[in-house]
Amino acid sequence: MAEALAEAGANLVVCSRKLEACEETAEALVKLGGKALALPLDVSSPEQVVQVVNTTVAEFRSLDIVVNNSGASWGAPAIDMPIHAWHKVMEVNVTGTFLMSQQAARVMIPQHSGKIINIASVAGLRGSNPQALDAVGYSTSKGAIIALTRDLAVKWGPLGIQVNAIAPGFFPTKMSRAIIEQNSEFLLEATPLKRFGAPDDLKGIAVLLASKASDYMTGAIIVVDGGQTA
Numbered sequence: 001m002a003e004a005l006a007e008a009g010a011n012l013v014v015c016s017r018k019l020e021a022c023e024e025t026a027e028a029l030v031k032l033g034g035k036a037l038a039l040p041l042d043v044s045s046p047e048q049v050v051q052v053v054n055t056t057v058a059e060f061r062s063l064d065i066v067v068n069n070s071g072a073s074w075g076a077p078a079i080d081m082p083i084h085a086w087h088k089v090m091e092v093n094v095t096g097t098f099l100m101s102q103q104a105a106r107v108m109i110p111q112h113s114g115k116i117i118n119i120a121s122v123a124g125l126r127g128s129n130p131q132a133l134d135a136v137g138y139s140t141s142k143g144a145i146i147a148l149t150r151d152l153a154v155k156w157g158p159l160g161i162q163v164n165a166i167a168p169g170f171f172p173t174k175m176s177r178a179i180i181e182q183n184s185e186f187l188l189e190a191t192p193l194k195r196f197g198a199p200d201d202l203k204g205i206a207v208l209l210a211s212k213a214s215d216y217m218t219g220a221i222i223v224v225d226g227g228q229t230a
Contacts, residue, residue, distance in 0.1 A: 001067055004203035005210055006032040013056045015041035016070060035060075043070045043096030053103045063107040065210045068097040068145075069119045073138040073175055077130065086137045093141035098148060101163070105156060112160035116152070117209045120145045120167040122225045131186055133179065142167075146221055153219030162218040164209050169225025171197035192227030 002012055006029040014022045014029070014036065022038035029036035037059055041052050056063050072092040074085035101116050108114025123133055124142025133139065149165040156163060170187055172180055180187065180196060188194055205222055208214050223229055 001069070001202055001206035002029060002036075003032065003199075004206045005065070006034055006036065007203075008207050008211070009034060010065065010210070011035040011037075011060055013037045013039060013052070013059075015039040015052055017042050041070075043068075043100055044091040046099055049096075049099045049103050053100075053107060057107055062111060063104055064111075064113065065115045065117070066100060066104045067117045067119070067206065067210075068100050070096050071119065071138075071175065073135050075135045075179075077134055078136040081136055089137035089141050090144075093138070094144045094148070097145055101148075101152060105152075105159075105161060108161050109156075109159045114161040115210050115214070116161060116163040117206065118145050118149045118163070118165040120149065120165040120221060122167050122169050122223060122229050125167060125221075125223070125229060132183060132190070149221065150219045157218050162209075162214060164214065164217055164220045164222065166202065166205055166209070167221050167223045167225070168197060168202065169223075169228045171199075171201075190228055191225070192230060195226060197224065197226065 002014055002025065006012055011034045012029055014025050015038070016022055017040065019038060019040040026036035026038040039052050039055060041048050043049060053063060070092055072089050074089055076085070097118055104114065104116060121142040123139040124146050128139050146165060149163050153163040169191065170176060170180055201224060205224055
């Protein structure tokens with residue numbers, strides 16, 4: 001998604017707890033044109049969220065687009081889910097999305113413009129077969145992100161901010177790779193397009209929701225899952 005926005009001409013700030021990885025990404029993005037800044041960030045920390053937003057505004061004079069893509073998961077049967085793991089998933093996925101959206105809105109409201117793109121999941125739209133995904137905290141957090149997206153869309157729409165969400169299906173990432181490797185046949189059987197998502201499959205949606213092409217869209221949950229929920 002960052003690559004797609006860079007190709008479309010955006011200046012970017014990439015941030016996560018692993019600064020080195022962000023720096024490598026920023027270097028690659030600069031080659032596509034524009035500027036890219038790497039910053040450390042734990043999205044569950046209000047202080048760090050404020051610092052990142054303030055640094056962004058100081059560097060680029062505005063904040064126009066936020067993609068809330070930090071995520072955590074914990075695989076365990078619901079009956080065995082440790083409470084500390086539940087809290088970790090909620091803090092990163094839900095609290096982190098809220099904190100970043102809240103702080104971004106404090107910049108976007110005076111501008112009377114801004115795009116917030118939350119990353120939900122098809123796991124937040126319905127119950128998950130445990131053979132495919134047995135991570136009740138993750139699924140619950142993604143359902144909460146969908147509710148948060150819709151609620152903020154209603155509250156901030158009159159203030160010039162569009163808040164939408166993308167709900168991907170199974171994309172091979174560090175977090176999902178093991179699940180996909182263990183259950184690929186089962187997952188593909190339930191996916192009409194008979195393949196997993198590839199990085200380019202999110203690029204168009206990201207650019208759409210970040211651009212003026214989506215100015216009349218807010219509170220939308222766009223599913224990108226190869227037909228899995230059809």
